Every structure is written in C-alpha cells, then in structure tokens.
Amino acid sequence: MRHVSAGSGNRTETMLSVSDLSLELATYDGTVQVLDNINLAVGRRETIGVVGETGCGKSVLAKSVLDLLPRAIARYRRGSIRWKGENLLSATRKRLRQVRGTEIGMVFQDPMTFFDPLYTAGSYMMEAIGHRERVKGDGGSRARRKAEAIDLLGRLGLTEPDRVFDSYPHQLSGGMRQRVLIAAAIAGSPELIIADEPTTALDVTVQAQILHLLKEIVETRDTSILLISHDLGVIASMCERIVVMYAGTIVETGTKRQLLSRPAHPYTIGLISAVPRLGYPQKQVKGIAGHIPNLLNPPPGCRFAPRCHKATALCRKVKPELATFSGGRQVACHHPEPFE
Ligand SMILES: Nc1ncnc2c1ncn2[C@@H]1O[C@H](COP(=O)(O)OP(=O)(O)OP(=O)(O)O)[C@@H](O)[C@H]1O
Numbered sequence: 001m002r003h004v005s006a007g008s009g010n011r012t013e014t015m016l017s018v019s020d021l022s023l024e025l026a027t028y029d030g031t032v033q034v035l036d037n038i039n040l041a042v043g044r045r046e047t048i049g050v051v052g053e054t055g056c057g058k059s060v061l062a063k064s065v066l067d068l069l070p071r072a073i074a075r076y077r078r079g080s081i082r083w084k085g086e087n088l089l090s091a092t093r094k095r096l097r098q099v100r101g102t103e104i105g106m107v108f109q110d111p112m113t114f115f116d117p118l119y120t121a122g123s124y125m126m127e128a129i130g131h132r133e134r135v136k137g138d139g140g141s142r143a144r145r146k147a148e149a150i151d152l153l154g155r156l157g158l159t160e161p162d163r164v165f166d167s168y169p170h171q172l173s174g175g176m177r178q179r180v181l182i183a184a185a186i187a188g189s190p191e192l193i194i195a196d197e198p199t200t201a202l203d204v205t206v207q208a209q210i211l212h213l214l215k216e217i218v219e220t221r222d223t224s225i226l227l228i229s230h231d232l233g234v235i236a237s238m239c240e241r242i243v244v245m246y247a248g249t250i251v252e253t254g255t256k257r258q259l260l261s262r263p264a265h266p267y268t269i270g271l272i273s274a275v276p277r278l279g280y281p282q283k284q285v286k287g288i289a290g291h292i293p294n295l296l297n298p299p300p301g302c303r304f305a306p307r308c309h310k311a312t313a314l315c316r317k318v319k320p321e322l323a324t325f326s327g328g329r330q331v332a333c334h335h336p337e338p339f340e
C-alpha cells in the first residue's frame with residue numbers, strides 16, 4: 001500500500017518524517033503494543049498537531065524520536081524516523097545528543113524528568129544558549145547570554161525572571177518549571193520543537209501567551225513544531241494540519257478545515273463534539289463513552305470498535321488501513337462519515 005504521511009506533502013521541505021513506526025514496551029504485565037504503524041511528516045516552518053486522549057501514545061511517540069524512552073522497556077522498534085533524511089532509529093547515542101537541543105528541542109510533559117535538582121533554571125538556559133552559540137558561531141559574553149535568558153523568561157510570562165533565573169527546580173511551581181523548559185528549548189534555536197502538552201499545566205491566560213510566543217517563533221525563525229496535546233482546542237488554534245491518534249494508531253489526518261468541518265472518523269467526531277466551542281453541529285454525540293483499550297491485548301480489528309456506535313462485525317475483525325483521499329485527508333475506518 002502507498003503510504004502518504006500526514007504533514008507537509010509536497011508543499012515544503014520535509015524536516016521530520018516518521019514512517020511505519022511501531023513500538024512495543026516491555027512492562028511488568030507483559031508487552032504493550034503502544035505505537036502501531038505511525039506515519040507522519042513535519043515540513044519546514046510547519047506546526048503540526050497530534051491529538052488524542054490520555055494513554056493513546058502521544059508522549060511515547062514524542063520520546064521515541066530522540067530515543068528517550070528507557071532502553072530496558074522500549075522494544076521492537078520497527079519503521080523509520082528520518083530527520084532531514086538521516087534515520088534516527090539507527091543513530092548513535094552521541095549523534096542523538098548532538099541533534100537534541102540545537103536541531104530538535106524537546107518540551108517534556110513532565111518537566112521534573114528533565115531537571116536535575118542541583119542546577120538552577122538559569123544554568124539550563126545558559127547551557128542551551130551556549131550550546132547554540134558553539135554550533136552557530138554567534139558567541140557573546142556571559143552577560144549577554146544572561147540578558148537573553150532573562151528576556152526570554154519574561155516573554156514567557158514569568159513576572160520575576162531574575163529570580164526564576166537563580167532558582168532551583170524545587171523552588172518553582174509546576175507551571176513555572178514548564179515555562180523554563182519551554183524557554184530552554186526555544187533558547188537553543190532548534191529547527192524543530194517537539195512540544196508535549198506544553199501548556200496543559202498552565203492557566204488559560206498564560207497558555208494563550210505561550211501559544212502566541214510559539215507562533216511568533218515559527219514566523220520569525222526557521223522553526224517547525226510538533227505539538228502534542230489532548231486538547232483539540234489548543235491544537236486547532238495552532239495547527240494547519242492535525243493528526244488524530246487513538247490507542248497507538250492514527251485514525252484520521254487532514255487540514256484543520258477538513259477535520260473540524262467534515263470529520264470522517266467516529267472518534268474524531270467524538271473528540272470535536274466534546275469541545276463545544278469548536279461548534280460542530282452534531283447533536284447526538286457528546287464526547288465518547290468508555291475508555292481506551294488495554295494495549296496489552298488490543299482488539300484484533302479496529303482499536304476503536306469497542307467504543308464505536310457504528311462498529312460492525314467487519315470492524316471487530318479486520319483492522320482498517322489508513323487510506324488517503326483527495327485533498328490529502330487520511331482516514332482509517334470501515335464506515336467513515338461522508339466527507340468529500
Ligand atoms: N515507562 C513506561 N512503562 C510502561 N508503560 C508505559 C511507559 N510509558 C508509557 N507507557 C504506556 O504507554 C501507553 C501510552 O502512554 P503515553 O504516555 O504515550 O500516553 P499519552 O497519549 O501521552 O497520554 P497523556 O495524555 O496522559 O499524556 C500507556 O498505555 C502507558 O501506560
């Protein structure tokens with residue numbers, strides 16, 4: 001079957017391209033099939049969104065790009081993850097460390113996994129800026145680096161950036177840590193930022209401020225963003241192209257317009273109708289009943305079938321392929337809503 005990834009298509013240069021990525025995690029309970037045949041691409045200066053409810057594999061996908069999952073549990077990776085053509089799945093640890101920070105910046109969902117309690121927020125910022133200067137040869141004085149760091153912390157809505165600069169992680173609130181992490185990622189001036197729930201821990205005003213700053217960065221620097229969130233509202237406000245994930249699979253992709261006005265997959269419809277302000281005129285469906293299947297033993301056919309009001313015997317038996325339609329939309333469903 002021909003695989004066309006969600007993302008840039010032919011419009012722009014492809015920066016990141018994930019092809020047929022499958023990944024299993026070895027847990028105490030057994031092998032969990034977390035990612036199943038994931039395909040997506042991020043173009044230059046593109047912000048692409050990945051949305052799906054909790055446990056669907058978004059963070060595992062984000063971490064697998066730079067091989068940040070614990071080696072002991074991440075097993076059986078198949079497929080490829082190409083960064084500007086280079087397959088990161090076969091890259092050395094050393095090469096991955098090089099890529100991380102200056103070429104690809106990560107904003108983790110849980111900032112505490114990133115911070116070492118012995119280092120101040122400022123030291124992370126200084127390291128990121130210093131690293132960038134070494135790579136790009138735009139070195140300045142320590143005072144200039146510090147001024148840049150404090151300016152960036154201020155632009156992320158931290159009211160006392162000087163104090164935050166000198167603080168240790170445990171002296172900062174969760175929301176503050178999250179913003180330091182975002183600032184450190186931006187400071188490295190990477191070509192791609194993978195932002196995993198960057199604003200989920202923050203209140204709405206700060207959230208808007210940060211999303212605005214991320215937009216500005218895409219416009220003014222040569223940066224792409226892979227934005228991950230369970231919040232379709234956030235994704236829709238930021239991304240032209242959206243990938244909908246369900247239980248480790250991609251169920252639908254398309255432009256914001258395609259997905260929000262004519263969603264095809266029953267799961268996408270459920271997601272949209274759960275966010276009233278998106279205004280999808282579907283009256284019967286309100287949210288999605290039930291929960292994500294146990295990935296230790298995923299359903300044999302469509303992984304969404306157990307929760308789907310349209311599921312038939314076919315859905316319970318045969319896994320639907322992600323098929324590509326006009327306008328680049330992709331849907332993996334035996335009984336999609338009419339959308340063309
Ligand atoms: N370190 C780990 N050990 C065992 N299982 C894990 C680990 N990390 C993730 N998983 C499992 O992988 C699946 C996907 O988790 P993941 O964190 O990627 O979901 P998510 O979509 O990011 O959810 P959320 O919206 O809550 O962040 C879950 O079933 C989770 O239990």
Ligand code: NI
Pocket residue numbers: 058059060109196197
């Ligand atoms: Ni997550």
